[in-house]
Amino acid sequence: MPHSTKPAAPAAALPTLHYRYAHTSTEATTGYFACEPPADMTFEQGLDRLEAAPLDEFLHSHLLRLAAVFPPERMSAQLDSLDPAARPATAALLREACLLNPDLSGLLAAAPAPTPETLAAVEAATPHIALRWHAQPDRDLHRAWCEVFRDNMHNHRMLPQLEDMDIPPLYDPAETLDGPEHPVVTAADIRALLSMEPRESAPWQRPPSHETASLALERLVENGIIAGVEMRHEASLSPIALLRRWNVDMTVRCGALDYTLKGEGTTYGRGLSLADARASYAMEMVERASSYVSVGEIKGQLHVLDRATPQPLLHARLSELLADGREVLSPHSIPLEAPYQDQPLYWLAGHTPDDTGGSRPVLVPAQMAYLFCNLDEIALFSASGSTGLATGNIMAEAKVAALTEILERDAEATVPYDRSQCFRLVTDDARLQSLLDDYAGRGIHIQFQDLTTEFGVPCYKCFVVGPRGQVARGTGAGLSGRRAVLSAMTETPFAYPNGGPSGPGVRGLPERKLEDLPDLALESPQRNLALLETLFAVNRMAPVYVELTHADLEFPVVKALVPGLESTADFDAWSRMSRRLFRNYLRLRG
Known part of the structure; x- marks a missing residue:
């Protein structure tokens, strides 16, 4: 029990x-x-x-x-x-x-x-x-393929043909290729269905960026979280990029563990305007301050502290929870680098959408929800990851941001570099075209790859080849292709405007117009959330959420988890290559 x-x-x-x-x-x-x-x-x-x-x-x-x-x-x-x-x-x-x-x-x-x-x-x-x-018998095979895929996806080297490889296939090619090309339903199909419903008469409108930034910074100052002054930086393609330091201050008493963690972290904000960049770093600071947590007793029971909603912790093995009839997000449902073997873990309450428009409770490993979550238990991952962690002005906005970030990371981890999917961006927007022209005038050659997966949510990679051949990459995903591609561009870590020229870039790429990119967004975050949740539901991978909202910061913060989707694209020493990545490789080069 x-x-x-x-x-x-x-x-x-x-x-x-x-x-x-x-x-x-x-x-x-x-x-x-x-x-x-x-x-x-x-x-x-x-x-x-x-x-x-x-x-x-x-x-x-x-x-x-x-x-x-x-x-x-x-x-x-x-x-x-x-x-x-x-x-x-x-x-x-x-x-x-x-x-x-x-x-x-x-x-x-x-x-x-x-x-x-x-x-x-x-x-x-x-x-x-x-x-x-x-202890995994196929570890060396995954490590060998990891080098192949890292060379392609991070360094843009051509993938070899399967018959030219001197290492065995990761998975049986016939079994891997046997299956539908696409899910039964894509995001465009769901949008078409939802667009037949009456539009909301008064959809929620996002407040201006300067209002969001002002309110977030006010609450962060009141709670002693901000640690330094706002500073400009030029480490990305973003025309406006800011950074600011914040205070990490945690106390954990859990089982045999008794420790504090103190120091300073840094949050970054990028955007096409100063207000956008300021709101970006301020909300990232809210997100981080809400996800580095203290743990201790409340009335004799172990809790995550300072939550807007009480969050008790339960210590149990997965098998014990299942035997007790609990609904649980199994660690096995999230891609792991090493197997979970039913060791005791700390669990907390999350929720998943049900068939009636509401939600039902699901237990989630606490370390999957929070960052630097060091409790008296084994680690499920080699490193703490923030994919699926998001904040917003309202919870629906936060959930949409969390889900699209998961789709972004999944695309980055499963779609190989393919020159045939690359393009140059042009636009009728005079301000944006002026920025693109300024990159070119400074000798910075920016290019994009369409990373959209079988789920049909627009996802793009922006990349710049440096003078020595290194590839700087940024990714973005969202229901609006325009916003996704601009997010990828501003996230790309190539110094602008004073970083000097890039390498020559890929020659002969076709142009794609910003205005022609897919736009699947509906009129409100609530409707966009319904679109994404329906997309996952019909593909039998319903998301699970844990609400992390800090009691004193009040901005909604959520961690989303989607069973079966990849949450990291690091391709490091611990990585295991997914079957979907190998399938996409076979379709491209097999």
Whole structure:
């Protein structure tokens, strides 16, 4: 049966550990952060703490970064002196470090094999996916294909023919190609159906950008979230681009974990006007401040704190919840890098649309909803991801933004680079054409690829080839093709206006007119949401939502999850290639 939401007391109370939210790198205007323990904590002290709280992902990841670069002599000494049965968390960490570093892998092979019982204890004493990922028999095949697809989709190299590959197919080609070319119903079909209904007599109108920005910034200031002044930057094609820092401040007491996380993050705003860019970063700050959360007790039960609606946590295995008759979003329904094996997780209440126009409750793993969600449990992913996280002036607007972002990331992860789908953009809009002409006048050659998937929601990639052949990419998706393509353009991380010229670009591309791009949008966010939810429902992948709205910020914030759709396009060491991507490759080059 599911465990009570009352937190179990750890065997021995640990002192609170104070983590620092530290910026480690920036790639293509995306910042990467690590959660670092106090600087005076030694590696050995960290291991002692880890044995007492083995599922502390922040501490485990910090120690793993250190151990993975040990010289072989030091790692050999660590392994020789280790009793895995007595220190399973340390044993798990060292095994992972050896698997991550080819220079250390031989040491692991030479070490005495633990007993099956000890090995099971070691594998249970790590939050990281590394051991579960490595146990998959097809891991090397996925890694090999990952390099092929990354070269194509990130670097725009031509995909080889299947018969020219020196690695086996990922999936059986005949089985992969056997099926309908498109879903039964596309977004255009749903729109045609909904457009036959009476239009709303007084549809909701989005407030002007300057009003949204003003209200959001006022609430952020009142709650001490803003950390710095507004600054301009020129790291993207956006004609107006702003950034501003914000305060990260979390306290978590959950099982054996007792820690704080403090530091500063950065939010970015882009747009064709100053008001649009300011609203963009302010709302992103609301979104982030609502998704980095504290966890603790309320009346003896574990809760996510400071929510507009109380959000208790339930600790249970998936099998226990199913046996108890609960409706659950199974981790298996979301593409994972390593299998979930029924370990206990923390769950919270979400909801999914029902057949009557309402919704019904669904339990969702808490770590799928929140960012940097480090609870006393295993990690389902190699890194926290924000796909499907969105805010808006009203909840329907937030949900539409969340769903279209999922469609955008899914397209980015499943549609190969294909020159035949590329084009140059022109427009009758004098202001926008002036911007396009200014790019060209500065020697910046921007191009686009149509990434629209079988679901028919417009999605585009904007790309610029740099002077040394590197490809800067931005993507955008939405029911309005015009807004989607402009979003992709302003997101593209190529410096403008003072970054210098690009490389020559792809020659001979056809022109597409901005005004001719598909426009499936209806007259209100509520109707657009109905369109998207119906699209997913008829294709048997109904979305699940978790409302994250902060009690003091009040702007609706939601995390959406759509079973079966990809949520990352990183193509990194942990990635698994989807069957739909392989199908699209076969149709293109098979």
